[in-house]
Amino acid sequence: MKTKYTVGNEKVQHFNKNIKVNPINLDIMAQGGYGTFGFYVKLSPFNIMQQSHAPEMRSFSAGVMLHF
Secondary structure (H helix, E strand, C coil): CEEEEEECCEEEEEECCCCCECCCCCCEEEEEEECCEEEEEEEECCCCECCCCCCCCCEEEEEEEECC
């Protein structure tokens, strides 16, 4: 996992190979559309990584689709 951020004028970079991914995953997805246009929303209510090894992070994505 590579993390980069800036604090004031100082750039900070962390690199870690010991990532603990959560073995349980569940995604909730909704999809709809009309004609050639569609949309989707996807949410993961569980944390991506194990809480004892990483900060709390959840996945969310949304988008537009073209059907042809």
